[in-house]
Amino acid sequence: MIKITNLSKSFHNRVALKSLSFSLPSGEKVALLGPNGAGKSTLISLLCGFRRASSGNIHILDLPVGHPELKSQVGFCLQESEFPSYSRVSEVMNWVAKHYPEPLKKEELAEAFSLKHLLDRQTGGLSGGERRRLGLALAFLGRPQVVILDEPTTAVDLENRHRFYDFATDYISREKATLFFSTHQMDEAERLGDRLIILHQGQLLAESTPQDMRSLLRSRSVRLRCSRDLEALDASWTRERDSFYSCYDPAPERLLKKLFEEQIEFSQLEVSPPSIEEAFMHLTEKGQ
Amino acid sequence: MKLLAHSFYFQLIELLRQPGYTIPTLAFPSLFYFLFAVPESQDPSQATFMTGSFCAFAIFGVVFFQFGIGTAQDRASKWTLYVRTLPAPPWFPLLTRALIATLIGLLSASLVILLGLWLTPATWSAMELFQLYGTLILGCLCFAPMGIAFGYWVSEKTALPLANLIYLPLSYIGGLLTPPQMLPEALHRASQWTPTRHYGELVWASTAPASQNYPWESLIIVFGFSILFLIFTLVGYRREQVLVWN
Numbered sequence: 001m002i003k004i005t006n007l008s009k010s011f012h013n014r015v016a017l018k019s020l021s022f023s024l025p026s027g028e029k030v031a032l033l034g035p036n037g038a039g040k041s042t043l044i045s046l047l048c049g050f051r052r053a054s055s056g057n058i059h060i061l062d063l064p065v066g067h068p069e070l071k072s073q074v075g076f077c078l079q080e081s082e083f084p085s086y087s088r089v090s091e092v093m094n095w096v097a098k099h100y101p102e103p104l105k106k107e108e109l110a111e112a113f114s115l116k117h118l119l120d121r122q123t124g125g126l127s128g129g130e131r132r133r134l135g136l137a138l139a140f141l142g143r144p145q146v147v148i149l150d151e152p153t154t155a156v157d158l159e160n161r162h163r164f165y166d167f168a169t170d171y172i173s174r175e176k177a178t179l180f181f182s183t184h185q186m187d188e189a190e191r192l193g194d195r196l197i198i199l200h201q202g203q204l205l206a207e208s209t210p211q212d213m214r215s216l217l218r219s220r221s222v223r224l225r226c227s228r229d230l231e232a233l234d235a236s237w238t239r240e241r242d243s244f245y246s247c248y249d250p251a252p253e254r255l256l257k258k259l260f261e262e263q264i265e266f267s268q269l270e271v272s273p274p275s276i277e278e279a280f281m282h283l284t285e286k287g288q
Numbered sequence: 289m290k291l292l293a294h295s296f297y298f299q300l301i302e303l304l305r306q307p308g309y310t311i312p313t314l315a316f317p318s319l320f321y322f323l324f325a326v327p328e329s330q331d332p333s334q335a336t337f338m339t340g341s342f343c344a345f346a347i348f349g350v351v352f353f354q355f356g357i358g359t360a361q362d363r364a365s366k367w368t369l370y371v372r373t374l375p376a377p378p379w380f381p382l383l384t385r386a387l388i389a390t391l392i393g394l395l396s397a398s399l400v401i402l403l404g405l406w407l408t409p410a411t412w413s414a415m416e417l418f419q420l421y422g423t424l425i426l427g428c429l430c431f432a433p434m435g436i437a438f439g440y441w442v443s444e445k446t447a448l449p450l451a452n453l454i455y456l457p458l459s460y461i462g463g464l465l466t467p468p469q470m471l472p473e474a475l476h477r478a479s480q481w482t483p484t485r486h487y488g489e490l491v492w493a494s495t496a497p498a499s500q501n502y503p504w505e506s507l508i509i510v511f512g513f514s515i516l517f518l519i520f521t522l523v524g525y526r527r528e529q530v531l532v533w534n
Contacts, residue, residue, distance in 0.1 A: 048373055071375035078373075082366035086305035087298065095298045098291050099374045122305070135370075142375075 001026045001146055001178040002047070007056035009042055009202075016042040017202045020056070026145070029172055029179040031193030031210075033186075038199040040182040041079060044150045047180070048076055060146055072100055075144035079151055081135030085124030089115055089134055092123060093141060100142035109137040112167040114160055128155035136164060140171060147172075149181040153188060165192050186213070219250045220273060226259075226266040234258060244268075291376065295384040303388065313353055313392060317346035318399040322407070324465060329408035336411060336495050337467065339404035340420065343397035344491040345464040347427040348484060350393035351435040352451040358385060359439020360447035363528065382436070389435075390428040397424050412495060419494040427487050430510050433517035434483065440524025458484050483513040 002024040009017040017039045024030050034040050045051045046058060049066045058065040061073055083092050090106065097103040110116045113133040118126065126134065132155050139147055147168070153161045169192065172179050183189050189196050190210040198205040223246040230237035236247040236255060247255060252271055259266060303310055321342040329335035362368040362381075371381055401420075404410040412420065442450050459465055461475050462484020468476060479485040489506035 050369065050372070068375075068377075071373065074373070076370065076373040078366060078370055080366045082370075084298075084302045084367060086302050091298060091301065095294060096374065098294045099376055138370075 001028075001061060002180060003057075003059045005057045005059075007043075007046065007058060008054045009039075009046060009051065010054045015202055017046075017053075020199075020202075020204055022197060022204060022207065024178050024180055026178050027172065027176050028194050029168070029192055030181075030195045030197055031189035032180065032182040032197050032199065033184075033189055034199035034205070037201075039202040040199055041150065042202075043199070044079075044148060044182055047148050048078070072142060073145045075139040075142055075147045077135045077139035077147075077149040077152055079154075081131045083123035083126075083131065083134065086122055088120055088122055089126070090119040092134065093119075093137065096138050096141050102143050103141050104143050106141075109141060112163060113137040114163060129157055129160065132156050133160060133164075140167075143175065145175070145177050147177060147179045147181075149179070151183055152181050153183075153185070161188070168192060189213070215250065219248055220252045220271055222247050222249065222252045222255065223268075223270040224266045225268040226264060228264050230259075230264075233262065233264070292380075292384065292387075295380070296387055299384055299388050300391070303392075310392075313349065314396045314399060317342050317349055317396050318403055320345065320465065321400045321403055326403070326407050329404075329410065332409040332411055334467075335404060335408035337492055339400060339408065339410045340491040340495050341464045341467070341488060342400045343420065343424055344427065344462075344484070344488050345459050346396035346400055347393045347424055347487070348431065348455060348459055348464070349396060350389050350428060351431040352438065352455045354389035354392055355385065355432050355435025356438035356442075356451050357447045358389075359436045360442055360444045363439065364444040386429070386432055389432065390425060393428045394421065394424060397421075416495045420491065423490050423494040426490070426510075430514040431483065431487070431517070433514055433521045437517045437520035437524055440521060440528060458482060461485070463488050483510065486510050486513070 004023065005021050007017055007020040008015070020039075020043070032040050032043065042051070046053055047060070047065060049070075060070055063070050087095075093106045093109070097106065106119075107116075110119060113136055115130075115133060115137060118130060118134075123131065123134065132153070136149070136152055139149060153164060156164065165188075168179055171177065179192075181192070190213065193210055196206075196208045196210060196213055198208065223240075223244060225242070225244050227243055229239075230245045231239055234247075234255060236249055237245045238247065240246055249255060256269075321339070325338040325342055329338050368381070372378070401412075401417075438451070438454075439447065456465075461471070461479050462468075462482045463471060463479055464484055468479050468485060468488070471479060486503075486506035486509040489503040490510060493500065493503050493506075
């Protein structure tokens with residue numbers, strides 16, 4: 001459905017994406033994760049056809065991005081949802097639906113995205129979350145084979161997030177379509193994604209299942225200072241600078257208990273949940 | 289064709305719901321006509337001439353305010369970006385804008401004509417009116433690239449003040465607000481270089497007696513300006529693609 005081959009994108013001297021390759025089969029929901037500046041938005045804008053790649057290829061449904069035939073088969077929700085302020089929600093939906101041969105029913109989407117009571121409201125009067133829900137509904141309106149969403153649930157409340165997850169999951173399985181979405185929220189990636197693609201500094205850092213990521217996030221990051229060689233004691237420890245050691249483990253008590261048993265003195269102990277970046281980094285190390 | 293009709297309706301409704309924008313756009317040329325032309329329109333030929341001038345003034349208003357400012361606003365709009373992802377040809381939104389702008393231009397000019405009929409001795413035969421409206425439509429189409437080029441070269445924030453800064457002096461120098469022969473000598477000479485003057489010649493000729501020669505030279509110059517601004521539009525478009533999207 002989506003195939004990205006050796007994709008690179010540079011802005012003057014800055015490399016935004018570097019030799020990115022991966023593919024997404026039909027029926028799969030894939031989350032694109034990564035810290036700010038990782039290249040997520042650049043990748044989405046390339047998929048939308050707004051930007052041109054410096055090198056490499058993107059094919060969607062076996063057609064190169066930008067091919068006119070693709071437009072009727074790909075639905076987008078961009079990072080910011082903006083609409084003609086004086087048009088009503090129903091008018092915007094009707095107008096967008098006119099572009100497609102077999103659009104979904106407006107009522108079905110209005111129900112799924114809690115827009116029913118807003119259909120007669122002018123879009124200028126919508127809240128940020130309501131605008132976002134309309135943007136999401138429009139992405140599915142044309143009955144697309146590929147749905148690309150940039151941070152889909154920004155400003156959307158919890159209840160409506162779950163309604164969206166349910167609708168998207170049902171739609172993708174019913175239509176055998178592909179969903180590709182970028183997000184900063186791990187819970188969203190886990191809830192909606194079958195697979196996670198993690199970008200870091202424009203490169204593919206890791207591909208993982210939500211289960212792997214979940215177990216990583218359950219782990220704890222432990223850091224302490226010790227004059228003994230802890231790497232020799234347990235392979236979980238990694239030596240850092242200035243006699244510091246760190247480890248990343250789902251059960252750090254086990255490691256600390258061992259230190260006590262061996263009567264090894266240590267100081268400056270820190271135990272903390274990992275950041276997404278740490279989890280990403282750990283995934284890469286594991287991959288290597 | 290169905291999509292074009294629906295898009296036209298969609299954009300028109302959006303505009304009509306903004307009376308604060310639509311009414312001044314429509315009424316501005318009529319107000320100027322009422323203030324500056326009606327008191328000077330004593331005899332029928334002069335009244336007809338001045339009414340034609342202010343119709344041309346209305347068309348240039350549409351060029352700057354609909355095409356120009358509209359394009360500058362579109363460039364900054366996320367909605368426009370979303371519309372680019374829809375299955376319609378890339379020129380489609382432009383065509384819809386051109387149709388809306390032409391309609392607004394014709395409505396705006398019609399208000400001037402109605403005022404002329406009501407308050408001045410201006411008269412037109414059916415054929416003259418037909419020719420006048422034909423020339424007004426030609427103006428919208430020929431000068432659309434001028435507005436779009438303007439919209440591509442200025443930012444959303446500077447578009448409105450700049451449009452006012454160009455529109456009024458250009459109309460004045462072109463002889464649309466006061467007959468060209470009444471302009472100071474230097475401006476009269478400068479007038480020959482403006483698109484407004486040459487378009488004015490076409491509008492004045494559309495209601496002039498059949499015995500009078502048609503200003504073919506002005507028609508060619510108007511087409512020349514159209515091509516020139518089309519080039520500016522394409523360069524502006526390319527520049528934006530390189531600066532913003534490359």
